[in-house]
Amino acid sequence: MSRSNQIxxxxxxxxxxxxxxxxLEPLGFEVVGLDxxxxxxxxxxxxxxxxxxxxxxKAVGYAQSTGIRCLADDSGLVVDALxxxxxxxxxxxxxxxxxxxxRDAANNVKLLDAMTDIPESDxxxxxxxxxxxxDPDGSILAETGGSFEGVITDDPAGENGFGYDPLLYxxxxxxxSAELASDDKNARSHRGSAARAMALELNRLRDxxx
Numbered sequence: 001m002s003r004s005n006q007i008x009x010x011x012x013x014x015x016x017x018x019x020x021x022x023x024l025e026p027l028g029f030e031v032v033g034l035d036x037x038x039x040x041x042x043x044x045x046x047x048x049x050x051x052x053x054x055x056x057x058k059a060v061g062y063a064q065s066t067g068i069r070c071l072a073d074d075s076g077l078v079v080d081a082l083x084x085x086x087x088x089x090x091x092x093x094x095x096x097x098x099x100x101x102x103r104d105a106a107n108n109v110k111l112l113d114a115m116t117d118i119p120e121s122d123x124x125x126x127x128x129x130x131x132x133x134x135d136p137d138g139s140i141l142a143e144t145g146g147s148f149e150g151v152i153t154d155d156p157a158g159e160n161g162f163g164y165d166p167l168l169y170x171x172x173x174x175x176x177s178a179e180l181a182s183d184d185k186n187a188r189s190h191r192g193s194a195a196r197a198m199a200l201e202l203n204r205l206r207d208x209x210x
């Protein structure tokens with residue numbers, strides 16, 4: 001497979017890999033994760049205060065250290081009643097170490113506590129995903145984004161997802177994000193939207209390199 005068709009996705013999260021592969025691989029792109037690489041590479045510090053900034057840090061950092069064109073995303077939950085929290089701190093909002101499942105559980109408990117007594121009319125929230133594609137020379141080739149609107153529920157439900165998926169209720173679907181089938185979720189999710197926009201950019205780049 002040509003260099004322009006192989007993409008390193010800067011994650012070891014199997015859920016993220018699956019979502020992005022479902023969008024990009026039918027178009028002929030090979031998406032590999034960090035776990036597939038020999039050896040380990042330094043993890044860039046995600047110390048920006050925006051999703052865009054953190055996505056750029058990861059894409060450029062991993063592209064330079066691995067020598068592979070890299071696609072990175074930064075995503076999280078933005079809750080209106082909480083002034084945009086947890087935002088860029090979504091993954092470790094509760095400050096708990098441990099497995100991803102343990103961190104997710106603690107984050108969800110914190111969110112439920114924070115939303116106590118918030119009326120339904122003020123429970124608007126959305127997942128936001130920003131993606132950045134970078135080459136090993138440090139150049140940024142493309143940036144895209146997507147969002148996924150819903151409301152925060154008091155009744156977590158569903159197993160098809162991770163993070164805050166069981167708490168983002170979709171009124172038009174009558175279920176949470178974690179209750180959607182994978183195809184349905186990718187069709188409307190923040191990461192799916194950002195990945196489809198990135199697919200257009202990747203095709204443009206591939207056409208220019210052919």
